[in-house]
Amino acid sequence: PAPRTVLLTGAAGGLGTLMRGLLPAHGYELRLFDAVPVEGEPDAITADLADTGALREAVRGVDAVLHLAGISLESTFEKILRANVEGTYNLYEAARAEGVGRIVYASSNHAVGYTPRPAGGEPLVPVDTPRRPDTFYGLSKCFGEDLAQLYWDKHGIETVSVRIGSCFPEPTTVRMLSLWMSPADGARLFHAALTAQGVGHTVVYGSSANTRLWWDLSSARALGYEPQDDSEPYAAKLIAEQGELRPDEPDHAGLGGHWVSNPPLWPR
Numbered sequence: 001p002a003p004r005t006v007l008l009t010g011a012a013g014g015l016g017t018l019m020r021g022l023l024p025a026h027g028y029e030l031r032l033f034d035a036v037p038v039e040g041e042p043d044a045i046t047a048d049l050a051d052t053g054a055l056r057e058a059v060r061g062v063d064a065v066l067h068l069a070g071i072s073l074e075s076t077f078e079k080i081l082r083a084n085v086e087g088t089y090n091l092y093e094a095a096r097a098e099g100v101g102r103i104v105y106a107s108s109n110h111a112v113g114y115t116p117r118p119a120g121g122e123p124l125v126p127v128d129t130p131r132r133p134d135t136f137y138g139l140s141k142c143f144g145e146d147l148a149q150l151y152w153d154k155h156g157i158e159t160v161s162v163r164i165g166s167c168f169p170e171p172t173t174v175r176m177l178s179l180w181m182s183p184a185d186g187a188r189l190f191h192a193a194l195t196a197q198g199v200g201h202t203v204v205y206g207s208s209a210n211t212r213l214w215w216d217l218s219s220a221r222a223l224g225y226e227p228q229d230d231s232e233p234y235a236a237k238l239i240a241e242q243g244e245l246r247p248d249e250p251d252h253a254g255l256g257g258h259w260v261s262n263p264p265l266w267p268r
């Protein structure tokens with residue numbers, strides 16, 4: 001049967017807030033979890049991913065987990081280690097102990113951020129391109145994907161790792177024209193990832209059907225994902241304001257954008 005009760009970690013964050021609004025229409029009952037209180041949701045569980053007891057209780061009885069909690073930008077190695085590496089391990093251990101069979105994991109384009117972006121006419125970047133994290137943050141997403149593979153091979157827990165591009169209400173940069181995942185397409189993709197049969201551990205890119213797409217959505221489409229949106233209507237205005245991406249500019253050369261040379265909060 002299709003999963004119905006889903007634990008949403010990171011429910012207070014930007015993407016968590018968008019998905020709290022959109023996923024119920026796909027038939028889900030959400031249990032909410034975040035280190036900070038979720039506004040207007042008195043039943044949400046307020047706990048850190050370091051709290052293994054709270055995690056065990058949170059996953060008990062759910063059909064699946066949508067794991068969005070974690071540090072979502074570059075930070076110090078120590079903070080990334082605690083929230084994204086140990087935190088994701090704690091979540092998988094709780095799922096194993098409580099018999100939860102499906103996790104959808106929020107990976108990121110920054111797991112492959114140093115991969116050159118394809119110029120016009122070059123093939124789209126495949127999901128099995130060698131990983132080239134652009135930050136400690138991206139490195140933690142590579143860890144999460146490998147952890148997911150291990151828990152499938154060893155414990156039979158299925159995961160779809162979604163290398164999310166940029167999921168915000170609207171694209172705000174020229175780079176985002178290629179990466180953008182509209183919130184409605186995000187909900188469609190997470191729904192497909194929660195319900196598709198026999199996924200084992202599957203890696204997909206998470207974007208809308210953008211005209212300027214850089215990566216291959218075929219593994220996402222194979223789950224049943226049918227994106228409905230395209231960033232192109234935003235292109236003329238953003239390009240007029242910011243100019244086209246230039247291949248000779250290091251911050252424009254890789255999938256990870258400016259994170260490759262000047263990542264936010266880089267501890268120099």
Ligand code: NAI
Binds near residue numbers: 009072
């Ligand atoms: P966000 O920073 O707005 O939300 C993250 C949430 O996780 C916050 O509410 C925070 O309190 C919670 N959190 C952080 N550390 C925690 C811990 N140790 N224990 C419990 N909760 C903790 O980030 P956003 O944009 O909502 O992203 C959600 C997830 O998706 C993140 O894992 C991020 O890396 C990933 N992602 C998001 C993209 C996007 O376009 N929004 C792109 C690529 C990946």
Ligand code: 15L
Binds near residue numbers: 110
């Ligand atoms: C991410 O992984 C971040 O979590 C998100 O805030 C955006 O910065 C996104 O990547 C991006 O590359 O635009």
